[in-house]
Amino acid sequence: MKSLSDVASAIKPSATLAINALSQELKAQGVDVVSFGAGETDFFTPDPIKAAGIAAIEGNKSYYTASSGIAPLKKAICGYMEKTFGVKYEPKNICVSSGAKHVLYIAMRVMLNPGDEVILPAPYWVTYEEAIRMCGATPVILKTDESTSFKISPEQLSAAVTEKTKCIILTNPSNPTGMLYSEEEMRALGRVIVDNDLYLIDDEIYATLVYEGKFVSAAAIDPELYARTVVVNGVSKTYAMTGWRIGFAAGPQPIIKLMDTYLSHSTGNACNIAQYAAVEAYSGDQTCVEDMRREFAKRRAYFVERVNAMDKVSCLPPDGAFYIFMDVSKTFGTTLCGEEIHDSSDFAQALLKHGLVATVPGAAFGSVSHIRWSYATSMENIKKGLDRLEKFLNNQPTA
Numbered sequence: 206m207k208s209l210s211d212v213a214s215a216i217k218p219s220a221t222l223a224i225n226a227l228s229q230e231l232k233a234q235g236v237d238v239v240s241f242g243a244g245e246t247d248f249f250t251p252d253p254i255k256a257a258g259i260a261a262i263e264g265n266k267s268y269y270t271a272s273s274g275i276a277p278l279k280k281a282i283c284g285y286m287e288k289t290f291g292v293k294y295e296p297k298n299i300c301v302s303s304g305a306k307h308v309l310y311i312a313m314r315v316m317l318n319p320g321d322e323v324i325l326p327a328p329y330w331v332t333y334e335e336a337i338r339m340c341g342a343t344p345v346i347l348k349t350d351e352s353t354s355f356k357i358s359p360e361q362l363s364a365a366v367t368e369k370t371k372c373i374i375l376t377n378p379s380n381p382t383g384m385l386y387s388e389e390e391m392r393a394l395g396r397v398i399v400d401n402d403l404y405l406i407d408d409e410i411y412a413t414l415v416y417e418g419k420f421v422s423a424a425a426i427d428p429e430l431y432a433r434t435v436v437v438n439g440v441s442k443t444y445a446m447t448g449w450r451i452g453f454a455a456g457p458q459p460i461i462k463l464m465d466t467y468l469s470h471s472t473g474n475a476c477n478i479a480q481y482a483a484v485e486a487y488s489g490d491q492t493c494v495e496d497m498r499r500e501f502a503k504r505r506a507y508f509v510e511r512v513n514a515m516d517k518v519s520c521l522p523p524d525g526a527f528y529i530f531m532d533v534s535k536t537f538g539t540t541l542c543g544e545e546i547h548d549s550s551d552f553a554q555a556l557l558k559h560g561l562v563a564t565v566p567g568a569a570f571g572s573v574s575h576i577r578w579s580y581a582t583s584m585e586n587i588k589k590g591l592d593r594l595e596k597f598l599n600n601q602p603t604a
């Protein structure tokens with residue numbers, strides 16, 4: 206048989222799969238594993254949004270729509286972007302598709318040629334690196350650490366630019382670190398982006414989940430940056446709607462138009478019914494967003510205090526999103542619950558096996574010193590998980 210696509214064959218399976226598989230296997234055996242792996246909230250989709258979805262089904266919204274989304278949703282997104290972030294768009298600047306993940310991929314697809322370079326600050330969300338490669342382009346990883354709060358500097362960005370650089374991807378606030386670029390920091394990076402004629406993909410999917418500092422959209426910085434920025438966002442995290450699969454890009458019309466064309470020959474439109482639910486999400490009462498944010502803020506405060514009270518691990522307080530990126534490097538070269546720990550994958554495996562706590566090893570995000578915890582789970586689970594972590598670090602297995 207002839208060989209399959211080189212590009213597809215080179216895609217790395219998610220490094221989180223091994224730990225997920227182990228966690229699921231243990232759960233199937235009836236073992237009480239506490240899981241902190243999921244990048245989705247434990248809240249339910251708010252009732253008015255559910256009702257809009259039900260009304261869409263009953264109103265027979267069961268047909269194809271325009272590939273880049275229905276007009277009422279584009280209008281609702283424009284209203285939301287202006288009201289929430291002070292950025293003005295017209296419906297022709299909006300492209301809706303099946304989740305921000307897909308929108309990101311399509312944005313890259315229409316922007317990149319094989320051989321182009323894309324600057325990607327690490328730690329980064331797992332999908333970007335593979336999506337860049339799936340477009341035949343090359344990720345240029347910029348390492349960061351706690352000393353700069355996991356943020357890149359304008360100088361670092363400038364030094365990484367070559368004649369092949371097409372684009373940079375920023376996530377603000379970040380998954381996995383939770384760090385937030387301030388307006389000033391974004392402005393300084395924006396200068397380098399404009400001066401070097403780059404595009405910016407700004408993934409703002411966690412923009413409403415901010416606990417420290419003020420979120421400012423890259424598109425709100427100045428007109429020059431606005432003109433070369435594709436903002437990516439969606440309903441998944443803000444409205445507890447991960448399964449509804451609605452995300453959008455807001456950006457320059459030539460890019461949005463090509464995305465529309467690309468979609469018309471690939472997925473076509475995002476689910477019609479889910480689009481109507483998203484209209485309600487973006488144009489309805491926003492109290493649910495603040496309610497969820499407040500609950501996350503409580504969990505974050507508890508998590509950070511507990512982790513930093515422990516000897517062998519530490520974390521920076523995240524500004525936003527719902528992740529703790531915990532440094533476990535002090536345990537390297539030691540033995541915990543009988544397991545030798547050399548990197549954060551060893552740590553995560555041992556913590557799962559002996560502490561019955563599932564986390565994601567940092568290698569998946571470009572850091573071998575950390576593990577990622579999602580605190581989008583109940584306080585009860587958080588307490589239980591951290592008690593188990595404490596025992597594990599004291600060589601007392603739960604299992």
Ligand SMILES: Cc1ncc(COP(=O)(O)O)c(C=O)c1O
Pocket residue numbers: 244303304305306307330376379380408410438439440441447451452
């Ligand atoms: C940084 C980041 N961008 C995008 C996504 C994808 O969101 P969606 O559910 O809209 O595809 C995620 C989900 O985990 C994420 O963490």
